[in-house]
Amino acid sequence: MMLTRRTADGLWVSGLLLPAVLTVVYFFLYPMFVLCLTSLHSAAGLSLVHYTDILAKPRYRKSLFDTVFLSVTVTLVTLAISTLLSMVLVRWEFPFKRLYQALITFPLSFPGVVVGFMIIILFGKTGVIPNVSTRVTGKPILQIAYTNWGLFLAYLYFSIPKVTMTMVGSVHKLDFRLEEAARSLGATPGVAFRRVVLPALSPALVSAGALCFATSMSAFGTAFTLAQNISVLPVLMYTEYTLSFQIEAASAMAITLGAITLLFNYAYRTIGERGQAGA
Amino acid sequence: MAHLAMNRLTKQYTKSVYAVRELSLEVQKGETMVLVGPSGCGKTTTLRITAGLEVPTSGRVLFGDKDVTSLPPERRGVGMVFQNYALFANMTVAQNIAFGLEMRGASRDRIQRQVTSMMNMMGIAELAARKPAQLSGGQQQRVAFARALAIEPEYLLLDEPLTALDAKLRDNLRVELARLLKELNITALYVTHDLTEAMALGDRIAVMNDGRIQQCDTPRQIYHNPANAFVAGFIGRTNCYRGQLKPSHEGNGLAVDLGFAILPVPDDPGAREVVVIFRPEDLRIAAPQEKPHLVARITDVLFLGARIRGIGRLANEEEIIIDLENTANVRPGDNVGFCLYPGKIVVRSADGET
């Protein structure tokens, strides 16, 4: 059988793709499908009960709300700080700037547990801040590593570098002449920032915010290391699975988290690209 | 039997978009055939089909008596030089040149000898260990040639090899290239949009437009006997006018009524609506006692060194271009009568293309 050139080319291309595709199918798509099935499994056949439980059962509901609340606040604060930081990085010149930039992006490579540890170092029982303040004032302050505030700070610790780096590109693209025009017309720096810069950055802010939210919702290691009072959804999923053997509930939580992060990642990508095209 | 032949090649992309239409061409052994034409005329597509880089919708490509239409490029045994050289960035010059021989499983010894011989022939022996990124445009071009010729192919295909070079380099290399093609006596298919290149390098030229060959002939023939208005226009600055064929008032023969003049023509183009073509240098100023063939009002005079170019308006306001000796005495505003040199007029059917 003589193959036409087109068919032979097609076979070659498919052959090259096959190992990667098979891997993704067998080790990702198929398991995710099974996970879905498990989450829908109940004594009475297929049912959404495990999903509704997340809202129905008080413990689950609290975890969901706590996680969302934490993620939203972290996102908002991070956006504010990161915008500032990214503008500094783009517009200021100072010695050792490259070193500085490298230093504040190192946390990007830290696993969540290490981020938790950094918070412990700063705010733990024998952390730096309590120790120093004991020396100075006789009383330790901010021993908050294992509290909700500690968790919040930990989430900031990994979000700020990530969002800053995402924003730097968009800040680069800002036309500073627009701000100069505003200033020449009498606007103070603050007003110019509010009325000229922020609107121009808004697509970047929204898309970076989406990314930040998705990351915070699905963060596990950090919470596992630090949280005592609140139980974020990823950790709840873990405990339900390993301690209570509630595999269906855990699966439903996993799918829910997956859907949320997928959605927000998609938003990050599409809004980000639209922003790039417009800018 | 032609050494290289294309038989009714057609390349169709959509219902109405054709790159090449029923193109047939024969190239003799050792001949350099140049495909020339404006952008989009299908010359590059034709070359790529010959190389096997594109598959025609219908038609055949023949190497001698062998139908190679369905052979993939790696089995055709042609040497190809690309417009932007396409040198392998990860290999040295020597490795680039050796590549084709390696693919053919030649012995280390033979590769060595052949590579050295090619580099000497192209004058690049001292560049053997450099990478393409370290070479100038002209050097890269020589390497591209050496690489294509190293495998001693029966056919050489060249896709606008000089277009990427700057003008001065292009002129120099054109001369070298012409000499090289002559010496090697290889059958070559050469694509360019530059007419001067085509005229200088081609044993025969195929002028293409809209996917078809308009005329295939020696450079001299094409220049003096363009087959239609398109070819005439493409070949260079020319004067080209529409008119109607009539019997000549002076008794025997035919004439064409152009509106601004009636000119006798030597042969019958077989249609009533015709175009008449003559070159700027085919006119001279009419002597005082002569009856001029046409009269023009000069609007511009350009000094071109060896010649003077006059631009004028005819009675019907059409433009005419005349090249004269630089001693000619014409000035803008003059009304001047001109005569055509005998036999210098070409008449073709106005129904444009073949």
Added chain:
Amino acid sequence: MVLFVVVLVSAFLIVPVFISIIGSFSEYWGLRIFEKGLTLKWYAYVWENYSHTIKYSVIIAAATVAIDILLGVPAAYALSKARSRWAGALEDVISIPVAIPGIAIALALIQTHRYLSGSWLFIVVGHVVFTMPLMLRAVTAALRTAKLAVMEEAAASLGAGRRARLLRVVVPNVRDAIVAGALMVLTMSLGEFNLTFFLYTPLTMTMPVGLYESYASLRLEIGSAYTALFLLLTIPLMTLIQYLGSEKIEGRGF
């Protein structure tokens, strides 16, 4: 005012890393930090008790990179050649795992491939699933440059078949992209915790898991020493990546 915030935030991010590293050399963690002198005993402790985690982390990361290259480079090449819409869709499908939390992927894997549990290969599988898109993207970007397409045509005209073109022309010219991708994959694999935590056993512990253990149950000095060792491994990689100029560091879950 702006300066104050910037300094505060920068200090917040940078200071604990250095303090931790400094503290790892001290006998006693506390305000009188160097009063009792310098010591390496915490490092010795870490080495005695956790050196196997370093070994496993490295093995798993290396295996992940190797598999990513073997699967991802041909796939990237194939995708760059395919002209149909399927190519874009396929690339998107392969990239979905990046947007899914590691814990979800892990839970899914546990339920379907239980036969792998207990082996370090299980962890490799998880790592490959979410790092391969990275390698794919890095190589695809490099392949899209037009020059490569013409080089392939030239190679074909010189007699190179499909395999020869791939191995002799395409791969050498995307070598830089492969290296950049490999570095990113290494960094992500070494630092991966969420997914790994679900799939590990005490016999196949990686560094992040070991780090967690030490943070939860041991002294700050030991945690610091262990963290310092971890940073020793990952910071050079990060520096190399920055040096080679990869702009987007998307990172993974925390």
